[in-house]
Amino acid sequence: MTRKELTLGERMQARGVSRRAFLRYCATTASLLALPPAMAPRIAAALEAQRRPSVIWLSFQECTGCTESLTRSASPSIESMIFETISLDYHHTLQAAAGHQAEEAREIAMKENWGNYLVLVDGSIPTGNMGYSTTAGESNIETLKRVAEGAAAVISIGTCSSFGGIPYANPNPTGAVSVSDVVKDKPIVNIPGCPPIPAVMTSVLAHYLAFGSLPELDHLNRPMVFYGQNIHDRCYRRPFYERGQFAESFDDEGAKKGWCLYKLGCKGPTTYNACAVLKWNEGTSFPIESGHGCLGCSEPNFWDAGSFYSPLSTSTRLNAGTVALAGAVGVGVGAAAGVAARARQKKIKSAPAKAWTPTKAEAKAEEESQ
Amino acid sequence: MTEVITKQEREEAFAMFYGMAASIGELAEPAPEMTDEERVERAKEVFLKGIDNNVAVQLDACVHCGACAQACQFFLGTEDPKYTPIHKLDLLKKVYKRELSPMSWLNKFLTPDITADDLRDQVELVYDSCTMCGRCNMVCPSAINIGDMVALNRSAMAAAGLAPAELRYMRDGQEADGTIFGADEDLFNFRIQDIEQKLGFEIPIDKKGADVLLMTSGLDIHLFADATGGAIETLHHMGVDFTLASKTPGYEGANFGSLSGYDATKKKLTKDSTAAIEELGVKTVIVPECGHSYPALRFGAAEAVGRDVKFEVMTVSEYFGRAVMDGRLKLEKKDHPTPIALHDPCKVGRWGGVFDEPRAILKACGYDLHETESNKQYNFCCGGGAGNFLLPSADKLKRVGYRIKMGEIEATGAEELVVSCGSCRMNFEVGKVKAGDSMPVESLAAIIAAHLPQKDKAEGDRA
């Protein structure tokens, strides 16, 4: 593998990306990361001067959707160019090498950059039978542990590596876990989403490259700037929610008028992501805009949080069957209590009345009779 | 009407009677000796006997809204929270929750048991400050029968040996003699002969097979002979085949077993009366103008003997009111320049349903009846019902109750009050004296008698 030590600036020029376009990308990244505009030149300077850091991308129980999201765009975008700034030394889908060659590349990259390389992970890690998912005869969990050991930081790309995702969903046949369940001693950034928004992935990388540090994270280790607000609060359909105007089905008048999709199961209110702001396909649209409720794909356990089509206001476990079963038990206990009370009442009623005091005369009469 | 007792005679008798009544507490036998455990055990037994499905449902329907307080004259007059009617059922509720409620298995751990001190504190609440008038029943959004449940409380108190001395005295006396205030058979016969002389006709006594038996009460024999005399005169005038009974169970309508809470005595007295009535074979019994004697016999007779009874029970106002309404009794309309007010005794009105009859009588007499703001089933108690007129400890409360009642009467502009209950009358008379009021209080039976048409005209009616 060639290891030309070119800076990003040089590589951009070689690729014919104009300085203007590059600066615009830096400004966009700064604003995405909620940094002051003054930071844009600093990002530019840092990126231009940056030697390509080594990145190892590990794919475990995944669908390649995250990679697709990152790479698949209508035309080569500035975002895709970010990969020119890194040395992607290992990536099943993208690398040319295969078999032992590929593994060897990873080993070399690790050795050369020990302690400094980034590990990007997509897919969850099975803890059950190692045969569920192996690479070159090594179980995923072993690979992750070994590779993460020399990493500067681990970035979980997608919901599976962040929170377990679909493999983790009930009944979780492979015993899937997230990266943070396995790696305990490295900085971890979770970029959940099924898949995540491309700009979010690249922005986090850009931040790391520019400042050598990770962006501010929330309690789930998600970058605050992208996951700090829920979709509901930023949704352009929010006014219809306030007014109580809801689409009742996907083809009714309300749906056509673009009313709120809450009743159709939209998980926007409980989903923290930037979809409603950044949108997808280069800012074209996002699920709610195209008429479908948010699935909540970037939230932990989204697959098990009830039907995608049942509103948030409904219970996930309660149903008429449960109620009926409880009813039968209630009738049983009540009947037992009632029968006990009846028995008690009968006993009291039949007991000889001693609850009144004899008069003096009667007491005397009783005394005499004894 | 023939005057069977002059106003002066009545006032003298009243003064004497009042003096006697004031000292009965001291005459009572000492309260029965009992350990605290025995008191609690006996009270609980009575409570549990009294709690059936109806009581349970009603106790479970209370939300402590406090509306009942606003119906109770003792709360309204004192603003003392402890007189809130539903508070008087707290012990009953506790026993129910712990022992009989469907959730007693849980409640046992959460509800403390009642104690003898609880019972002692309860005495004032269910005797002095409650006449079981049942007005709270009428305001309760859950329609809880608080009045009857206070009666159950009185039974529990009595069983625990905690009934007030005055009521114990009355109950002991009636248990032994069958009558009250010493109105024994000699006195009864004397009074009847006296009335007979004044009325000028023979009063049938112990006449088997008569249509109607007229009962009286110790109070009337001593004090309110006008009520008894009026009823007798009217029956005679109507030509009814009636009789009085010369033995206590046949003439004494009062039941101090009921008022004091001694259930066994209550049952025994009613049973004896029922036997006497059935032996006479009358079709109808007229109970005297004595509030509680009406429900005691009307609704209690069947319970006492364990089967329905053949005779019909009516109270004086009911019997004569019906006669007026269906034309059997014609009264002479007289000119009454001032309006009159009517007091519906709780036991006859709210607990007996007799409302239209006394009003029909007053109308037939030509009275201008001014209804009190609270009337019929919403009527205020006189303040001293349910035997409370005998409790000196309740004096203050009685005055408070009287004040509210009299306030409503005065507000009507009436200058005369008519009552069809001896103890209400007692309480009004005492209240008047203590408050310096001067509203005349009349017996309805006496008023009927005073409006009987002239003899010659009445002859035709009788035919």
Next chain:
Amino acid sequence: MSLLDFARGPALQWAAVIFVIGMLWRTVGLLLMLRSRPLSKDRKSGLAGAGVKTMFSRFLLPKVFAKRVGFQFLLGWVWHVGFVLTLFFFQVHVLFFKGVFGFSWPALPNAVVLPVAAVTLGILLILLVRRMTNPMLRYISNFNDYSSVIVTLLPFVTGFATFTHIPALAYETLLALHFLSVALLLVWFPFSKLFHVITVLPSRYILGVKFWRRGVEA
């Protein structure tokens, strides 16, 4: 499991189970208790009709009590109606019931339900303050009374916080708290005075019959 998952799932499920068991336990237990029947002749006929009449006539306050009880009676009326409207006719609640029972009914517009809920919450607060400050009510009140009012108004507080999405907490936390407050209400219901929902009409019937057999309209 997040708080919301817990609230929507097991919390609500178990609360409903306890609610149903408790309600039926107490109801069936009451039904089975022995009842004494009067032996004396009735003064009037048509007892059942009179009982039913009292069940409904007690929804109205007799005029004679209007001055003293009118205010609390009116408040009681309004908040009960408000509670029912909010519980069963708020759009999102209808969805909830549809989820549980599988069928739904028309909801009221938010413009109606929200003010109703606000008034209901206001009255509940007034009643709570009244219970704490009125000497008579304070005297007769016990844990059951206070807790029942508070447990009833909590869903309103959390409901409003959720709907308006107050900034202090995340939406899913608010929604979870709302579900949990409902769960608390469900659990508390059968064991407290809130059970009067079952007993109030039978209780009225009982007095209606009792008084009508004596010739009195209760």
